[in-house]
Amino acid sequence: MKTIKQNLPKCQNCAVREMALFGELETQHLDKARALRTSQIIYSAGEYLYHEGDTPSNALTIYQGWVILFKNLVDGSRQILRFALAGDLLSYKTGKKSRLDHSAIAVTDVTACAFPIQGFNDTIAELPELFFAIHSVTDTTTSRCYSTLTSIAKQTAEAKVAYLLLSLFIRERSLNPENDKGVIFPITQEDVGDALGLTAIHINRVFQSLRKKGLIECRNKNLWVGDQYKLAEIANTDLAELKKLLIAV
Amino acid sequence: MKTIKQNLPKCQNCAVREMALFGELETQHLDKARALRTSQIIYSAGEYLYHEGDTPSNALTIYQGWVILFKNLVDGSRQILRFALAGDLLSYKTGKKSRLDHSAIAVTDVTACAFPIQGFNDTIAELPELFFAIHSVTDTTTSRCYSTLTSIAKQTAEAKVAYLLLSLFIRERSLNPENDKGVIFPITQEDVGDALGLTAIHINRVFQSLRKKGLIECRNKNLWVGDQYKLAEIANTDLAELKKLLIAV
DNA sequence: CGGGGAGTTGAATGCAGTCAACAAATGTGG
DNA sequence: CCACATTTGTTGACTGCATTCAACTCCCCG
Numbered sequence: 001m002k003t004i005k006q007n008l009p010k011c012q013n014c015a016v017r018e019m020a021l022f023g024e025l026e027t028q029h030l031d032k033a034r035a036l037r038t039s040q041i042i043y044s045a046g047e048y049l050y051h052e053g054d055t056p057s058n059a060l061t062i063y064q065g066w067v068i069l070f071k072n073l074v075d076g077s078r079q080i081l082r083f084a085l086a087g088d089l090l091s092y093k094t095g096k097k098s099r100l101d102h103s104a105i106a107v108t109d110v111t112a113c114a115f116p117i118q119g120f121n122d123t124i125a126e127l128p129e130l131f132f133a134i135h136s137v138t139d140t141t142t143s144r145c146y147s148t149l150t151s152i153a154k155q156t157a158e159a160k161v162a163y164l165l166l167s168l169f170i171r172e173r174s175l176n177p178e179n180d181k182g183v184i185f186p187i188t189q190e191d192v193g194d195a196l197g198l199t200a201i202h203i204n205r206v207f208q209s210l211r212k213k214g215l216i217e218c219r220n221k222n223l224w225v226g227d228q229y230k231l232a233e234i235a236n237t238d239l240a241e242l243k244k245l246l247i248a249v
Numbered sequence: 250m251k252t253i254k255q256n257l258p259k260c261q262n263c264a265v266r267e268m269a270l271f272g273e274l275e276t277q278h279l280d281k282a283r284a285l286r287t288s289q290i291i292y293s294a295g296e297y298l299y300h301e302g303d304t305p306s307n308a309l310t311i312y313q314g315w316v317i318l319f320k321n322l323v324d325g326s327r328q329i330l331r332f333a334l335a336g337d338l339l340s341y342k343t344g345k346k347s348r349l350d351h352s353a354i355a356v357t358d359v360t361a362c363a364f365p366i367q368g369f370n371d372t373i374a375e376l377p378e379l380f381f382a383i384h385s386v387t388d389t390t391t392s393r394c395y396s397t398l399t400s401i402a403k404q405t406a407e408a409k410v411a412y413l414l415l416s417l418f419i420r421e422r423s424l425n426p427e428n429d430k431g432v433i434f435p436i437t438q439e440d441v442g443d444a445l446g447l448t449a450i451h452i453n454r455v456f457q458s459l460r461k462k463g464l465i466e467c468r469n470k471n472l473w474v475g476d477q478y479k480l481a482e483i484a485n486t487d488l489a490e491l492k493k494l495l496i497a498v
Numbered sequence: 499c500g501g502g503g504a505g506t507t508g509a510a511t512g513c514a515g516t517c518a519a520c521a522a523a524t525g526t527g528g
Numbered sequence: 529c530c531a532c533a534t535t536t537g538t539t540g541a542c543t544g545c546a547t548t549c550a551a552c553t554c555c556c557c558g
Contacts, residue, residue: 024344071399074485079399095273095385101392101494121381128374131384136344138387143350145394150320150328153401153446157514188536197402202514204537220523236323245350406546437504451546453505 002042003114011037016175019087019248020061024133032127036119041112049104049112050091056100058114059092065110066186070194071102080195082144083107083168083187086175089137094121108186140245147245152196155236160196161206162235165216167246169225174247182217182224210234251291252363260286265424268336268497269310273382281376288363298353298361299340305349307363308341314359315435319443320351329444331393332356332417332436335424338386343370357435389494396494401445404485409445410455411484414465416495418474423496431466431473459483 011034017023025033040063043049049067050056067084081102084090090104094117124131151163172183189207190200198206210216215231217224225231232239260283266272274282289312292298298316299305316333330351333339339353343366373380400412421432438456439449447455459465464480466473474480481488 071395073399073403074487077403079402081395081398093388095381095388096497097385097389097392102395124380125374125377128380131373131377131380132344132370135380135383135387136346138384138391139342139344140346142387142391142394143346145391145398146320146330146351149330149394149398149401150322152398153328154322154326190536199515200537201516201539204539205514208538238323248345439504448547449505450507450548453507454546457506 001044001047004040004042005038008037008040008113010034014063016063016087019175021089021133021137023087023248024136025129029127029129032123033130033133036115036123037113038116038119039114041114043106043110043112045106045108045110047106047110049106049110050100052100052103054100055098056091056093057117059117059120060090060112060114062086062088062090063111063113066107066184067104067110068107068187068191069102069104078194079197080191082141082148083195085168085171089134089141092117092120092134092138107191108184144245147242151235151237157196157198157202157206158209159235160198161192161203161210162215162231163237164192164195165210165218165223166225166228166231166235166237166239167242169223170228170243170246172223182222184221185218185223186221250293250296253289253291254287257286257289257362259283263312265312265336268424270338270382270386272336272497273385274378278376278378281372282379285364285368285372286362287365287368290361290363292355292359292361294355294357294359296355296359298355298359299349301349301352303340303349304347305340305342306366308366308369309339309361309363311335311337311339312360312362315356315433316353316359317356317436317440318351318353327443328446329440331390331397332444334417334420338383338390341366341369341383341387356440357433393494396491400484400486406445406447406451406455407458408484409447410441410452410459411464411480412486413441413444414459414467414472415474415477415480415484415486415488416491418472419477419492419495421472431471433470434467434472435470 011017011022011030012027014020022030022033041060049060052072062084064086067090069081069084069090070078071081072078084104091100093100120130151160155163168185169183176183189203193200193203207218211218214226215234229239232242260266260271260279261276263269271279271282290309298309301321311333313335316339318330318333318339319327320330321327333353340349342349369379400409404412417434418432425432438452442449442452456467460467464474464476464483478488481491
């Protein structure tokens with residue numbers, strides 16, 4: 001972990017601004033909002049961004065890299081709650097419940113923008129737009145959680161895997177649209193299992209089945225989905241709706 | 250559905266205020282906040298509060314009754330996202346994504362307090378406390394969703410049922426602590442199945458098993474849990490943590 | 499008193515888990 | 529640069545939980 005406080009990149013030029021908290025803000029408010037960001041923090045792959053039970057002093061926006069948010073379970077396993085990619089907001093807690101109910105770990109090397117929560121809160125009164133930006137992000141997070149719940153509750157393993165892979169492919173691709181060789185896919189089959197409540201062994205069998213059907217190519221930390229409509233059909237979901245949910249806040 | 254605009258009960262005296270949006274507000278702000286509430290709406294059992302795709306003009310706080318929030322799935326079944334009880338906030342949407350992604354239906358007769366969303370939004374600037382109140386509620390909703398996800402993803406049917414029944418028992422009981430005969434439990438076994446992604450038939454078998462073990466009594470729309478610790482153990486969850494998550498916002 | 503929703507029971511089926519072993523890829527130190 | 533250890537991915541056989549289908553009962557409500 002390494003903190004940078006000098007020569008931070010400008011939010012106006014930020015490649016992920018449209019996807020991030022400030023995508024909701026009009027340009028004229030950006031200066032005020034940017035002033036809230038005091039530093040960037042760089043985490044190495046495998047490092048924790050925070051632990052369950054922590055009371056965070058900073059909110060984090062992922063600038064680049066992949067982060068896994070998860071809960072440790074009593075039986076020693078873990079439940080992955082979501083994968084945080086560039087633009088995602090983490091660890092903004094305020095009010096009576098100030099402790100985080102999950103942990104976050106860097107999958108790849110990760111760069112995050114840090115915003116002191118106190119500064120956020122002090123600014124709400126003079127910049128109500130910031131409220132709407134935050135609310136929009138947290139509301140979207142809830143919507144995505146409910147969609148995930150829907151996929152996990154009643155679908156077959158194949159449909160769940162299809163839903164997750166398609167979701168990650170769409171999100172990562174919206175960040176790097178130009179690349180025709182597929183997107184980075186830094187998580188293991190065990191991670192996928194921990195996210196969907198399935199064993200890594202069964203994930204492996206489903207991956208092979210999806211590969212055989214020509215729906216995905218996935219090797220060397222790289223993922224390609226040739227026909228998103230077909231994969232969406234396997235996932236029992238509407239592709240257009242899914243894209244609306246996943247792209248921008 | 251019936252709307253009341255005269256002689257509304259005072260928020261100060263509201264029995265569910267501690268559990269609701271304004272539980273976060275200091276008493277001196279209550280007058281301003283209460284002025285935002287323009288009406289109460291009464292729904293009959295079976296009536297929809299809103300449909301997926303609607304753009305709501307009012308946010309709703311449940312004053313009494315049970316509401317089911319759910320998504321319709323492509324295969325004709327439905328996924329229940331959560332059960333809304335007295336104090337819960339529904340249908341507050343603002344910003345670019347103004348459409349609701351789920352429907353809400355009254356299980357019992359329901360009374361809800363209605364707050365025009367526009368009024369909410371106009372008030373944020375002069376009453377930043379309202380922001381923190383709203384954020385706290387939506388953040389808690391997300392936390393509960395992630396806990397539900399965790400229960401549904403990896404637990405056996407018995408653990409899932411135990412978790413849901415215990416959660417509803419704790420919430421309903423915190424609203425009516427005095428009653429020793431059990432709490433109202435107006436949902437069907439099929440509803441439980443739709444919430445957990447299990448068939449009603451299997452829910453029935455699990456209910457019988459839990460009854461045989463003396464962990465629950467559930468009949469005539471009434472639920473009693475004698476030993477919450479034991480049921481929490483079956484649910485693979487920590488009772489103290491669960492209560493913190495479910496009681497108040 | 500009749501109809502419909504909700505709950506109950508049994509038998510057969512099938513999806514995903516478990517266990518065990520091995521192969522391939524990745525990383526590390528000498 | 530190679531040797532070795534560790535992580536990740538792959539395969540097969542067996543087990544078990546939850547589904548499916550079908551029939552039936554109970555209870556509430558009009």
